[in-house]
Structure formats: C-alpha cells, structure tokens
Amino acid sequence: MEALTDLVSALVLILNFIVVPGLSYGSQLALGALGITLVFGILRFANFAHGDTMAFGTMTTILVTWWLQAQGISLGPLPTALLALPVGILFTVLLLVITDKTVYRYYRHHKAVPVTFMIASMGVMFMTNGIVRFVIGPNDQRFLDGERFIVRARDFKAMTGLDEGLSIKVSQGLTIVIAIILVALLFWFLQKTRTGKAMRAYSDNEDLALLSGVDPDRVVLVTWIITAILATIAGTLYGLDKSFKPFTYLQLLLPMFAAAIVGGIGNPIGAILGGYVIAFSEVMVTYAYKKVFIYLLPQSLEPEGLMQLLSTDYKFAVSFVILVLVLLVRPTGILRGKVL
C-alpha cells in the first residue's frame, strides 16, 4: 500500500512541477511561435519585432483592463483582462497594418531580400519597444484579478490525503483552454475557408498562387490580422500567468523563434509542437528531481544531491541550446518546414 502511495505522490509531484507549468508555458510559446511562423511562411522573413508586438498588445489590454476595473466591471471569477482582449487585439491589428503599409510594403514591392526585411523589423522592434515603454513604463505591472486557483494545493492534500499538493492556477487553466480553442479555429480557417486556402497556396508557391488569382495584398493583410490576434492573446496570457514587463517580452522572442524553428518554420503544427518541446525541456532540465527519487527508490538508494541537470538560472539558455542544435543538425525542424 505504501509503495502505491509513494508512486502516486511522485506522479503528483511531476504533474505539479513539470506537466502543468510546462503545458501552460508551452501553450503561450506555441501561440507566439504561430505568429512568427505565419509571418515567415507568407511574408518570408524572421520577424524580430514579434516579441514587442506581444508587449504592445498586452499593454493595450492592460490599459483597458484598468479602465474596466475603475468602472467596477468584472468577470466574476475570471480575470477582467479577457473582457479587454478584443480592444487590445484591435489596437494591435492597427499597429501591424500601419507598420506593414509604411515599412514592409515598400520592400515587398521592390522584391527586397529577406535580410532587408529582417533589418527593417529590427527598426520596427525599436519603435514598438519605445512606444510600450513610453506609455506604460519599464516596470512590472500586475493586472490579474478574480479567482487565483482552480485547484489549491491545500484542498488537494485534504481531499486525497497525500503529502504532495497539486495546484492549478486559473491563468494556467485559461491558457490551455484558450490555446486549444484558438488553434482549432486557426486550423479550421487555414483548411476550410477560401482565404485560408489562398494563404496556404501563397505560402507554398507565390507565383503559382498569383497566377490562380490570389490577391497578395489581401493575403498579407489577413496574415497580419491573425498574427495580431495570436500575439495579443499569447502576450496577455503570459502576463496573467507571470507578470507584464516590457523587457521580458523582448526576451521571449528567442524561445519563440526556437519553438518555431524546432517544429519546422512555416509549418503551423510544427510551431505548436515546438512550443511544447521548448517549454518542457526548459522545465524538465532545470527541475530538481530529488523528491521524486526519494518517493520512488528504496531508502538505501536515496540520492544525496538535488538531482538537477542544470541550475534554474540556465532556464532560458536551454531553449537557445536546443535552437542552435536543431539549426545545426536538422535546419528544417522536426516536421519538415521550409528552409528559406
């Protein structure tokens, strides 16, 4: 009997410290990476400004959330930010469409090489970053309200009688549910609608798509709109889960690039897969397995150290190592994406 409890305790530990955080962080990365991969597939450049697009979307959402909170409007147990999301998305769409009209369209019409687009996106990154810091400042902002937890560690222990608790935050639950809905919608859109098919055709072979009467301006416009939606939602969910700070969003750029490339860039399914691969490796490599082994192994074999592969400080570095390895070993990614 004791052996069974130990086994279950070990599983709960893994669930609590690896599976739940990994799933929610992975979903946030996947949504971000989807935006990068769409821009890469259709506009054919690596968008350095994506992290700051997320920050911009989150910022507008936060401002609207604060306004709603001041009006006394709330969603009960759910965070008010959900109500503010559509407005945030609207502003982000506006931002992306304006940058496209003023910056990227010129290079597209002049058939510039991808590198030029990339350098231009660095300029856009600077400008967006400047706007975000100017409006909301460089500091941490919290905007989470409503219930904090779906399952509390204490309640879980009382309910099951185990020594280990399991806690699931509302933000984590929300992230996973919203990610599933969004991804389902995106795939329905890409597979079933006329515009979605046009986008896939354009991404696959630009010249052929143009020959068959696909309107390139429309495809580009829709791509930016979808990117704005994904980026705003991903950014807001990340902000609800952790906290909002402009600099963190710039740092998120690399794990998202990693996710997009690891999965196979230009391939939406790859982006999602990549998001989870990156998130789980970050969490798994830096988790200290000592307690798990204590539960699983007989007393005589108990480990002395923390049983940690890498210290937690290297969390971000893990995704870069995976990124670099994949770039070197299999640049097309796990599910063959494009190589530019």
Added chain:
Amino acid sequence: MTNTRKTQLAFATIAGLLLIIGFAQSWNVSLGILNLCLISAVMALGVNMQWGYAGLLNVGVMGFAALGGVSAVLVSQAPVVEAWNASWGRMLIAAICFAGTVAGAIFTYRKLAPGRNRNLALTLVIVVGLALTRIFLDPAISSIEAIEPAKTGFLGGMGLPIILSWIFGGVVAAGIAWCIGKVALGLRADYLAIATLGISEIIIAVLKNEDWLTRGVKNVTGLSRPVPYEIDLQTSPWFIDLIRWWHGSTLDRLTDDAQQQALKQFVIDGSSIFVKLCYTGLFATVLVIVLWLSVRALNSPWGRMMRAIRDNEIAAGAMGKDVTRRHLEIFIIGSAVIGVAGAMLTTLDGQFTPTSYQPLRFTFLIWVMVIVGGSGNNMGSVLGGFLIWLVWIEAEPVGVWLMQVGTGWLDESSALRMHLIENAQHMRLFFMGLVLLLVLRFSPGGILPEVVRKR
C-alpha cells in the same frame, strides 16, 4: 558632393556637437560621450567587417563584447591563491575530462559512418564525459565559491596590467568565434542571425551563472586602471602646477584666499577631465590602428575577394575561392575587434556587471550604427558609431526638455504631464528605430555609402 567632402563635413558636425555639449553642459560630459563614441566606433568597425565586407549577419555582438569584458577581469584581477590551492587538482582533472569529451566526440563523429550508431555513440560519449567532468568540477566549484564569497569567491585573474586585456579580449572572442563559426556559418543568413542571437544569450547566461569564473551577478568592481586615479592627481605637485599654468590668467585676477579656493576647485575638475583625456588618447589610438588596418585590408586583393564573395557566393566559389573558409576568417576577425571594444568598455567602467549586457544596447544599437553610418564603408561605421552614440545619450535630456516645453500648457502637477516627462527618456528607442527605418528606406547605403572603385 563627393564622399570625401561628405566625410569631412560629417565629422566636423560631430566635433561641433561635442563642442556645444562641452560649452553648454560640461567638458566632463562631453569627454565621457566622446570616449564611448570611440568604443562604439571600434565595435561598429567589427560588425562592419562581418556585414559590410562579407555579408555575414552576426546578431550576437553582445556575446563577444561580454567576452571582452570578462577578459578584463581575468587579466587584471589578482589571483585568489586560496581558491587555486583548494581546487587546482580537481580543476585539472575536470579540465582533462572536458577536453577528453570534446576530443572523443570529434573522434567519434569523424571515424564512424553517419547513421543511428554514430548518433548513439556520440550521445553516449558526451553524456558520460560531461557527467565525469561534473563529478570533479562540482566539488571544485563549491570549494572555490566557499572562500570569502562576499569579497572573492572566484578564481581571480592573472594580476597583469589591464591594458593587456584588450589584446586578450580579442583573442578570447576570436577563439569562441572560431568554435561558433565552425558549426554555424553553414547556415543561411536569417538562420545565422537567429543562431548568433541565441549563442550570445548563452554566453551571457554562462557569465551570469558561473560564479567561480566571473563572480556572476555579484559583479567584479574596482578593476585596476591603465590611467592615473583622480585622487592621486589631486595631490601630485606637477599636476597642480599644470592646472595653475592652464588657469593662470583667471587665478591672477583673484586675491590670495580666493585663489587657493579656486585652484582647489580647478584641480578637482581638472583631474577628472585629465583622466578622461588619457582614456580618449588610448581609445583613439586603438581606433586609429583598427581603422588603418581595416582600410588597408578592404582595399587589398583580400578585401576585393571578400566583396566578391558577398555579392555572389556562387560565382566566387566557381572562381576557386573557398567561401566557407573566408567566411570563417572574417567572422573571427570581426568578433575579435568586437571583443577588443568590449574589453575597452569594461576597462572604462572599472567594473564587470553581467546583467548590464542587454541585446538592445549591445547588439541592435551597434547594428543601427553600422546601417546608418554606411555598411561596407569603414569611415561610415566610425561615423555611425559617433553619431548614434551621441544621439542615444543626448536624446534623453533633449527628450525630457522637449516634453517639458511641449506639455507647458498642462498643469504643473497634472498626472499626464508627470507621466510624459518621466517616461520621455524611452522615446529614444522609438527615435532610433525611426532613424534606422528612414535610412534603410531612403538611403540604403547609409550616410557614407560604400565606395566602389572603378578599375
């Protein structure tokens, strides 16, 4: 307007701006900006070699600058003898294990045929090797970090004059660039950019967390200096005499008492300006040497070959040029120059703080310098380094001032006005982006475009 005239005009403008800052704010500020301009110019030259000559997109500038910075620590700090005594045996074994792992991995990779067996063997060699290394390294690290963690807690350096670190920094950066280039240079431009961005973050992560080597986030402060200290100058007779001579006419007009007071103040001000001037001299020397070498290299057959490779890799390859080798060469040289600049920067700061390395400041800003100044043109990069650094620093006070004037119609205590003035400094990021986009769009060659010599 010819390019030479344009160059002269541009640099005259920069000099004029520095003079205005000197008169309007203070000479201390002006010289401080000039010193960082010189360092930025060297860094921009390094990036220009990679991007302008050879078309290599290195977005890992920050990593190489940080390697230069850590070399300043490793060269100039006194060695911590207790730490060495406590750990040298285990360190040695760990180093041998690590070297063995690398050698074993390379051997396995070369000797076995590609396929699943090779992958398995390679993984096995690396995992076993790294585990062995850590068995010896972990206790060594804890014994090092246990020794006076508040003061040292690391191995220290070589105790040499810090100016040698400028060379050492270049060598370290070149060594790491060789490793990176060996594996990453086969990638297409966009992928290389993302890979180097990732690698630079890894370098920073290592510098932040390997306390035994760099003290990590505990920082290393009080690095030695290649120039005299202000406090020593203020008590040296020759320096006081120099100041007295310099301000002679002003001092003569004063009474004895006031003369003493004024002289004291002049000496204090003068000492910090003198120190800054010493740095300016050193940095300017480095810049001139690097610039001279770059100009010579770019105009040599080697430079022509580089540009030929940049403009058409396939054609250059068909002419028998070894494209991969040349790319590796220029990647190493450019990174070494960035490393030198990084070491200079840490020397100027007098401290090594790994958290201060942020991609916006150390990678993307340097890129703005190169693009705005003129990629492929050495003078252009130097100009970009000067101009962009000047704008970057001065945008802050000017932005705040503009905001104050612009919001003059608002109430003194209005929340909006306070917010705008408080956050005005962040507009410089916006402004940098705008400048980059405008130059890229309307003058893609930069302010001083590349000169193509007709033959």
